Amino acid sequence: xxxxxxxxxxxMLYFFIYxxxxxxxxxxxxxxxxxxxxxxxxxxxxxxxxxxQGTSFCNWIGITCGTRHQRVRxxxxxxxxxxxxxxxxxxxxSFLRSMIIRNNNFCGFIPDEMSKLSQLREIEMQYNELxxxxxxxxxxxxxxxxLNLSHNKLIGDIPYRILNLSSxxxxxxxxxxxxxxxxTDICYNLPKLEMLRISVNQxxxxxxxxxxxxxxxxxxxxxxxxxxxSIPMEIGNLSKLQILNLGRNNLIGSIPYEIGNSSALEYLYxxxxxxxxxxxxxxxxxxxxxxxxxxxxGDLIALQYLDLSxxxxxxxxxxxxxKLKELVYFNVSFNELSGEIPNGGPFxxxxxxxxVGNIKLCGSSQYKVMPCKGYATSSSIKTRNLKYILPSIAxxxxxxxxxxxxxxxxxxxxxxxxxxxxxxxxxxxxxxEVLNATNNFDEENLIGIGSIGKVYKxxxxxxxxxxxxxxxxxxxxxxxxxxxxxxxxxxIRHRNLGVGIYA
Ligand SMILES: *[C@@H]1O[C@H](CO)[C@@H](O)[C@H](O)[C@H]1NC(C)=O
Ligand SMILES: *[C@@H]1O[C@H](CO)[C@@H](O)[C@H](O)[C@H]1NC(C)=O
Ligand SMILES: *[C@@H]1O[C@H](CO)[C@@H](O)[C@H](O)[C@H]1NC(C)=O
Ligand SMILES: *[C@@H]1O[C@H](CO)[C@@H](O)[C@H](O)[C@H]1NC(C)=O
Ligand SMILES: *[C@@H]1O[C@H](CO)[C@@H](O)[C@H](O)[C@H]1NC(C)=O
Ligand SMILES: *[C@@H]1O[C@H](CO)[C@@H](O)[C@H](O)[C@H]1NC(C)=O
Ligand SMILES: *[C@@H]1O[C@H](CO)[C@@H](O)[C@H](O)[C@H]1NC(C)=O
Ligand SMILES: *[C@@H]1O[C@H](CO)[C@@H](O)[C@H](O)[C@H]1NC(C)=O
Ligand SMILES: *[C@@H]1O[C@H](CO)[C@@H](O)[C@H](O)[C@H]1NC(C)=O
Ligand SMILES: *[C@@H]1O[C@H](CO)[C@@H](O)[C@H](O)[C@H]1NC(C)=O
Numbered sequence: 001x002x003x004x005x006x007x008x009x010x011x012m013l014y015f016f017i018y019x020x021x022x023x024x025x026x027x028x029x030x031x032x033x034x035x036x037x038x039x040x041x042x043x044x045x046x047x048x049x050x051x052x053q054g055t056s057f058c059n060w061i062g063i064t065c066g067t068r069h070q071r072v073r074x075x076x077x078x079x080x081x082x083x084x085x086x087x088x089x090x091x092x093x094s095f096l097r098s099m100i101i102r103n104n105n106f107c108g109f110i111p112d113e114m115s116k117l118s119q120l121r122e123i124e125m126q127y128n129e130l131x132x133x134x135x136x137x138x139x140x141x142x143x144x145x146x147l148n149l150s151h152n153k154l155i156g157d158i159p160y161r162i163l164n165l166s167s168x169x170x171x172x173x174x175x176x177x178x179x180x181x182x183x184t185d186i187c188y189n190l191p192k193l194e195m196l197r198i199s200v201n202q203x204x205x206x207x208x209x210x211x212x213x214x215x216x217x218x219x220x221x222x223x224x225x226x227x228x229x230s231i232p233m234e235i236g237n238l239s240k241l242q243i244l245n246l247g248r249n250n251l252i253g254s255i256p257y258e259i260g261n262s263s264a265l266e267y268l269y270x271x272x273x274x275x276x277x278x279x280x281x282x283x284x285x286x287x288x289x290x291x292x293x294x295x296x297x298g299d300l301i302a303l304q305y306l307d308l309s310x311x312x313x314x315x316x317x318x319x320x321x322x323k324l325k326e327l328v329y330f331n332v333s334f335n336e337l338s339g340e341i342p343n344g345g346p347f348x349x350x351x352x353x354x355x356v357g358n359i360k361l362c363g364s365s366q367y368k369v370m371p372c373k374g375y376a377t378s379s380s381i382k383t384r385n386l387k388y389i390l391p392s393i394a395x396x397x398x399x400x401x402x403x404x405x406x407x408x409x410x411x412x413x414x415x416x417x418x419x420x421x422x423x424x425x426x427x428x429x430x431x432x433e434v435l436n437a438t439n440n441f442d443e444e445n446l447i448g449i450g451s452i453g454k455v456y457k458x459x460x461x462x463x464x465x466x467x468x469x470x471x472x473x474x475x476x477x478x479x480x481x482x483x484x485x486x487x488x489x490x491x492i493r494h495r496n497l498g499v500g501i502y503a
Contacts, residue, residue: 034089041083071095150174181205187214212237221245
């Protein structure tokens with residue numbers, strides 16, 4: 001009996017002490033004053049003037065208290081130009097739900113004591129100078145929904161315990177110096193996660209396929225890291241995904257067909273080179289050849305933004321993309337694409353700036369690429385174009401390709417394939433003869449103007465008619481373009497085609 005009484009008394013005493021301490025609002029004041037004491041820079045004297053002990057801390061600027069008891073619920077000191085460290089005593093604000101100190105100059109470590117703030121739902125510390133590692137103990141904050149530590153100087157791994165906090169909805173660690181890799185089972189315990197931003201760090205390893213199990217993800221931004229390997233097809237399981245930013249990594253392989261199933265996708269940020277991120281931009285990411293699944297992308301009807309620049313994409317731009325009515329940004333610069341640029345649907349409003357660095361593309365004049373006729377296919381060459389390619393006005397190099405209709409009989413050219421049925425002539429033509437025949441490249445003889453050169457009609461003194469293409473070597477890509485045309489013409493077997501190259 002005595003034992004029971006003592007036990008009951010002890011329990012009551014414990015409970016009493018607990019209630020008193022937890023309701024003791026002066027612990028909050030103490031914590032806030034300690035916090036203030038670590039603030040070494042307050043140019044606008046906000047805290048210096050306002051946080052004075054004469055008034056209730058619930059009236060202090062940036063403080064919100066609960067209505068029932070006078071305990072601090074919210075601390076919002078955003079954009080106040082404050083500098084200093086975060087006092088460990090912050091851990092005494094045991095009723096704190098929201099801690100917002102973004103856009104200041106807080107430095108030093110994130111105190112471990114924050115793990116005592118078990119009510120905390122929201123942490124916004126972005127745009128400060130915080131350094132050190134992300135405390136693993138933040139993984140004890142079982143109510144945490146939003147954690148934004150972006151734009152600081154944090155180092156080390158992303159603690160696994162944090163990526164295992166099932167309450168989290170938004171995680172932002174962008175623009176720090178975090179390293180390590182993502183856990184392979186990253187999404188096994190993040191059922192509510194809608195945003196994961198870790199762009200601009202030094203995270204390496206593969207993109208874990210288990211990200212596909214974060215089925216509520218709307219935004220996934222991993223750009224500007226050192227991710228390697230391929231893009232997991234499981235990303236295609238993220239049916240709510242609106243923004244996917246994987247640019248500026250070292251990803252290889254193909255763009256998974258499954259991504260076409262994310263019908264909510266608005267931004268496919270595969271800026272893999274000029275950095276995967278747009279505001280970010282430089283070199284590339286997907287180093288090996290990437291093939292794409294045209295039909296699949298054509299299903300992304302909500303797609304507005306597609307940046308595939310600086311990859312190694314090859315093949316043709318699928319016409320099915322003309323279906324993407326919402327598409328306003330489509331950048332495929334610096335790839336190996338060939339064939340005709342579509343000109344229907346959203347393509348009508350695009351300019352050459354979206355296609356540069358694909359020397360094999362052709363299309364309408366709005367894109368300032370070479371016209372598709374007359375170069376890309378042998379059938380167009382069968383038209384009456386005779387083509388000479390000459391050095392630029394700058395006379396850097398002279399090479400000539402001649403397409404001729406011949407009037408004279410000649411010996412069979414032994415270099416030509418056996419199926420050639422008619423005789424052919426190879427003619428040597430000097431630059432001066434060309435100058436002469438075009439009357440010094442007179443505009444009268446101009447047949448056509450392309451993106452990188454002009455084509456003139458020539459009548460030589462012996463009556464031979466030819467077309468001369470003059471490349472402007474001052475333009476980027478002209479050299480390559482010339483080279484490709486040579487290759488194409490060299491490979492075309494046609495009885496009326498002869499090739500001569502002069503340098
Ligand atoms: C409240 O807390 C302060 C500081 O922690 C302490 O000095 C004070 O004695 C406490 N008051 C009560 C009634 O417990
Ligand atoms: C502190 O700021 C709050 C909110 O701006 C204001 O209501 C209060 O009067 C200020 N207190 C002092 C002592 O300046
Ligand atoms: C972290 O920041 C503090 C305060 O600016 C500085 O004294 C300390 O050297 C920094 N530590 C590291 C590891 O950069
Ligand atoms: C992850 O969370 C689950 C459920 O909360 C827990 O059972 C497991 O131990 C946690 N794992 C780690 C490594 O913290
Ligand atoms: C975190 O802060 C950055 C910078 O202000 C912002 O762009 C981002 O949307 C924030 N993330 C979340 C999850 O709130
Ligand atoms: C990252 O932060 C640094 C300064 O902390 C800034 O200069 C840089 O522009 C930021 N990068 C991006 C991509 O936001
Ligand atoms: C995720 O995608 C893979 C392959 O695309 C598929 O095999 C798997 O069943 C999907 N998982 C879920 C949960 O939908
Ligand atoms: C894409 O979604 C359709 C139904 O919307 C489904 O039948 C198909 O299996 C999915 N494909 C992939 C690769 O997930
Ligand atoms: C397309 O991407 C390239 C390389 O990333 C960039 O230089 C160019 O400005 C972009 N074009 C447009 C229209 O944004
Ligand atoms: C092209 O741009 C004009 C003006 O910005 C707009 O009215 C038109 O709808 C656009 N066309 C397409 C196909 O996007």
